[in-house]
Amino acid sequence: AVYAHDTKDGTYLGDGPYGPVRTNWFQSAPVWRSKDNTAANTLLFMNMWEAVRWDLQYKCCDWTVKADPDAVLLPDRMRGALSHKMSWLNFVATCKGTLYGAVEAIQSKGLEKYFLNEAQCRNMPWQSWGEDVWISRCLMSLGVSSVFDGGFVADNLCYGANCGNGYSAAYHPFKDANSWMNCYNQAIR
Numbered sequence: 437a438v439y440a441h442d443t444k445d446g447t448y449l450g451d452g453p454y455g456p457v458r459t460n461w462f463q464s465a466p467v468w469r470s471k472d473n474t475a476a477n478t479l480l481f482m483n484m485w486e487a488v489r490w491d492l493q494y495k496c497c498d499w500t501v502k503a504d505p506d507a508v509l510l511p512d513r514m515r516g517a518l519s520h521k522m523s524w525l526n527f528v529a530t531c532k533g534t535l536y537g538a539v540e541a542i543q544s545k546g547l548e549k550y551f552l553n554e555a556q557c558r559n560m561p562w563q564s565w566g567e568d569v570w571i572s573r574c575l576m577s578l579g580v581s582s583v584f585d586g587g588f589v590a591d592n593l594c595y596g597a598n599c600g601n602g603y604s605a606a607y608h609p610f611k612d613a614n615s616w617m618n619c620y621n622q623a624i625r
Contacts, residue, residue: 437493439484462487471564481567482558489551498522500547502540506609507589508619509539514605517588525549526581527572531594535582537568538608539589546580553578599623 438449438459446458463486465479484502494500499518503509518541521528528541542550550557550571557574565573576582590597590604597607599619607623610616 437488437491439487441480441483460487460491470566470569472566474566476564476566478562478565478567478570481571485547485550485571486554488547494544494547498544500542500544502537502542503606504538504608506611506616507538508599508607508610508616508623510605510623513603514541514588517585517605521583521585524581525579526583527575528588529572529582529584530586530589531591533582533584535568535572536589536591536594536608537566538591538593539606540568540571541588542571542575543580546575546578549578549580550574600625 438457439462440447440459441462441464442459444461446461449457449459451457463483465483467475467477467480470476488494488500501509501514518528522543525546526543527535527546529535530539556577557570560570560574560577562570572582586595587601587603589606589608590599590601591608593609597609597619599607599622604623607619610619
């Protein structure tokens with residue numbers, strides 16, 4: 437699913453393998469600077485997760501993966517990496533033991549735990565946090581474990597994004613179509 441705060445009816449993006457692809461709307465929210473000088477976008481993502489909740493598509497699968505548009509995803513590698521992490525309630529930390537927001541893999545039962553205890557997480561002091569700090573602290577407060585996988589996402593903001601490394605499930609950031617496609621083509625070779 438593609439989520440955006442564009443129009444309530446969604447925006448037609450094109451045809452996919454299962455028919456037309458439209459954005460799913462979520463309510464916009466202000467974004468400011470966080471204490472670590474990144475986007476303090478937690479309220480925006482609280483609204484996005486609320487749209488995911490009511491969409492119900494997360495219930496179809498063992499994992500829910502939130503990805504930024506500038507992340508290159510390789511679903512087959514992602515399935516392989518996540519299949520070894522299904523025996524306990526967890527989410528994947530990808531950089532120096534923390535969850536980075538470009539690609540967030542949350543076991544769907546952990547996401548359900550969030551939905552059942554959303555008020556507890558909304559009452560955290562999130563105003564100076566980025567959404568990745570908030571969702572990881574929220575999930576851990578609910579008993580959802582963080583499991584570290586430094587190769588899951590090759591991120592230039594952490595360990596580097598070598599698109600030809602042959603093992604990462606995602607690469608980040610690739611801000612324009614050409615660099616995104618170049619990384620994708622290098623990754624699938």
